[in-house]
Amino acid sequence: MEDKDNMETRPKGSFLNIRCYKFVSIDHLEEHRQLLAEIGQLLSVTGAIILSNEGINIALSGDKSSVEQMFEACKAIPGLKNLKGKTSNSEKIGFEKLKVKIKSEIIKMNQPQIRPEEERAPFVDANTLAKWILDGYDDAGKPIKIVDTRNEFEFQLGHFKNSINLKLEKFSEFPQKIKEHGKFLEGYKLVNVCTGGIRCEKATLFMIENGIRDVVQLDGGILDYLENTNGNAWEGQCFLFDEREFSSP
Numbered sequence: 001m002e003d004k005d006n007m008e009t010r011p012k013g014s015f016l017n018i019r020c021y022k023f024v025s026i027d028h029l030e031e032h033r034q035l036l037a038e039i040g041q042l043l044s045v046t047g048a049i050i051l052s053n054e055g056i057n058i059a060l061s062g063d064k065s066s067v068e069q070m071f072e073a074c075k076a077i078p079g080l081k082n083l084k085g086k087t088s089n090s091e092k093i094g095f096e097k098l099k100v101k102i103k104s105e106i107i108k109m110n111q112p113q114i115r116p117e118e119e120r121a122p123f124v125d126a127n128t129l130a131k132w133i134l135d136g137y138d139d140a141g142k143p144i145k146i147v148d149t150r151n152e153f154e155f156q157l158g159h160f161k162n163s164i165n166l167k168l169e170k171f172s173e174f175p176q177k178i179k180e181h182g183k184f185l186e187g188y189k190l191v192n193v194c195t196g197g198i199r200c201e202k203a204t205l206f207m208i209e210n211g212i213r214d215v216v217q218l219d220g221g222i223l224d225y226l227e228n229t230n231g232n233a234w235e236g237q238c239f240l241f242d243e244r245e246f247s248s249p
Helices: 004-008 029-043 066-073 128-137 154-157 171-180 199-208 221-228
Strands: 016-023 046-052 056-063 086-090 098-102 144-148 158-162 189-193 215-218 232-234
Touching: 016 066, 029 046, 029 066, 029 128, 056 066, 128 171, 128 189, 128 221, 144 158, 144 215, 189 199, 189 221, 199 215, 215 221, 221 232
Parallel strands: 046 098, 144 189, 189 215
Antiparallel strands: 016 056, 016 086, 046 056, 158 232
């Protein structure tokens, strides 16, 4: 990795960041972990890669060429050929080093019957949600309610106006908390939101499994909404899980 002086002389926005996840069955996890860790060390990229039998969760930061090569190495894993990352540029590198880990889940919910790699929950894109928020109802005329699936501290930093705060300390609390809020959800078209979309993939499937049928997830998460709309109804900042810390409209 470059020393601090060299980093400070770089032009603004010279670091590339790539984030993405994909729910897909992956085998031979340790082989992939070792190879990605070796490639990452050679390329001097920073970030975090989580591998699981249910998929992959990627956050990379560093020189443009190195990050792009690292992302291509991830795409070489069977099932990830069409992996698409969300990119951004920053003045600050996102992480101190690269960590490549194997975990039981790429986002922990402790609900093994929920398998987004087999079937994806319904979703709504950012611009459609912006329209629904402005109108106050969905395309069928049903009032909408936004459910924030993030942790309490993230919600306090920024959230959609009038959204439901489940006051989670960790995502694995979601199943119990959403059941406790059942009476507040009746009569609405529900829209689950989270930072980049990964938590909503599981949250939405869990709700459907438990009889809450009129629910969708925000495709691409809050970050996509802030990037592709005017940020209508968003208040505050969106917490990022790296050293950049925040994203704003």
